[in-house]
Amino acid sequence: MNAIAIDDEPIALNVVKSHAAKVPFITLQATFTNAFDAIRYLQQNKIDLIFLDIKMPDINGMDLLNSLSNPPMVIFTTAYSEHAVKSFELDAIDYLLKPFSLPRFLKACNKAMEMYDLRARPEGIKQPSSIFIKDGYQQIKTQVEEILYLEASGNYTILHLENNKSLSTRVPIAEMLNLLPEKSFIRVHRAFIINRDKVSKFDKFQIWIGQKSIPIGATYTQCLQKLG
Incomplete structure (x- = not known):
């Protein structure tokens, strides 16, 4: 580098x-x-x-x-x-x-x-069905379809998964977009990326995934075009 x-x-x-x-x-x-x-x-x-x-x-x-x-x-x-x-x-x-x-x-x-x-990964490799997430000293294989949303938390990104599971990684939330399928994952806030396939409802201020309400950031309102 x-x-x-x-x-x-x-x-x-x-x-x-x-x-x-x-x-x-x-x-x-x-x-x-x-x-x-x-x-x-x-x-x-x-x-x-x-x-x-x-x-x-x-x-x-x-x-x-x-x-x-x-x-x-x-x-x-x-x-x-x-x-x-x-x-x-x-x-x-x-x-x-x-x-x-x-x-x-x-x-x-x-x-x-x-x-x-x-x-540096070629574009064709950026649409995986599973990814490896570094959690501490482990690399944990995670199915993309199980990811509900991602949340920035201090120095970490937390992946919220189905069945009340979660993983944390030190990969910044912006870089997580490079790992995830672009058509399914949308950044809606400085601190949140959502899986559009898991959205239950939304309005112009927030998005719901199940019972979880996620705010839409003022600079991310264009994400609504991808949801509509």
């Missing part, structure tokens, strides 16, 4: 450089202490992953990420823990709290590689 690192502190960049050099599947193409130089670089080069500091002068890391029309995967690096929840709302791969060790850095890179592999 081609990566860049953005941090206004040169010492922090040196740590990322040193760690990245030990990860065989990461190629650190460039580092930046100036966020706007990094934005120009991203406009001209294909990058798969950004190691991104949050608190920087002029523009913070989250605003930088929001400014990109087609952002790469991102691993936030910061000395401040209070931004963790917000970072995962932005579908960050991981959140590294400074100072971070090489094993912790490698764990984040492995998660990014998993996402990279998912995105």
